[in-house]
Amino acid sequence: MAVNEMDLLSEELPGWDLTEREVTWLWLFLESRESIQMDECQLNSQTMRNQIARALRRNPRVTRGLVRARDSELLPEEAFSWVEKNGRQPKWLAAQAGNKTGLRIRSSVFRTLTDREQLIALFDLWDRDFGQKESALKRLSDAWTEHARSDRIFSWFKDKDERTKCALAWSWLEKNKPRLTWRAEPFTKLTELLEFFDHSGASDEEKELYVDKIKRRWSTQKTREKAVEKKQYNFVLPLSVNAVLDKLAEEHQLSRTKVLEMLILGEEQHELYLPKQPSR
Incomplete structure (x- = not known):
């Protein structure tokens, strides 16, 4: 609806822009x-304005x-220019x-507003003077900047496994912190x-603790997945060979299993030590 349309409301409040x-x-x-x-109606409709x-007119x-x-x-309006349209x-x-305002607005009209519009409506309706509102809005801006810094806690999730990690995180929280997921x-x-964490009430320390536990679960899960791809072999080595294997593992800071794996794969690639058997 165009502002300043000559309807009952424009007549009652001459000189007002009557923006939404x-x-x-x-x-x-x-x-x-x-x-x-007031009877329920659509925001800024002619019915609402009337x-x-x-x-x-009655008051x-x-x-x-x-x-x-x-x-x-x-x-x-400029006071809210730093507030994003959505997100x-x-x-x-x-x-x-x-x-902050203590306002609990139950009007269906309020529920139809976007989050940004709800923020502005709360400040508009708050029974405080201009200066107090201006100061409160500045503190709110600073609080958001500080709050957004905690995003770094969750940087581990941002990679090619993002969705899998998030699914694991939800599963862990649902089991261990049902109060948060309810x-x-x-x-x-x-x-x-x-x-989700914006509205969880969790402190930064709690967030860090949760992420640490989820990361441990992730590592355990990955270790199990890798174990499925491997098969265990039991064989006996002479003591002298065992000693050499231990020495190599210590010198190269590798496990005994890793040393054997690298030697076997290296021989397969370069054929340096094992003589080829004559073809029959």
Whole structure:
């Protein structure tokens, strides 16, 4: 809907731009701060605008208060320019803003907003003056920067085995930390894993501990997979040969098995020591 369209709301609030942000704020302000019952409707629809206009017409005191509140409480759009349109960041910020403001908005209109729009709506509706909101938003920006630094903890997941590692991580958490996975969607890639931990409440120390245990499980699993590809052979070597084998292993910092493996494969490739048998 075009802003400033001459409808009931534009008549009730002359001079207002009535952007979607302002209409959202008006609706939530009337519902939450003034406890005025509003019928469910689509965001910024003509029905919504008309409901707001009629509510204001019945409550002129509220209208006067709204003008003052808009000028003293709504931060300019530029204040939110650093917030991304979608992704992890606005989702985390909106959750943090909900905790900071203490607002629990149950309106279906609020639920239709994007995470970024929810963040802005929470700050708009928060009953604090301009300066307090500006300071709180700056602290929130700093908090996100600090929070994002913990992404380094999960750098091990970023390689060709990302999805397999994430599947293992989910399996481990589901078994060992069911409180974290309860009612959560399984993650299948690193971005989803990061978002999962954004809202897990786990400290950096706990995250590091979990990743360390998952890495150990991964190593154990890989060792077992490799063992399946090998077959054990039992044979007896003379003591003198055993001594030479031990010496070679020590000199080259290799296991006895690795020394034998390299010698056998080397002989197969270069044919230096074993005489060829005459063909029959």
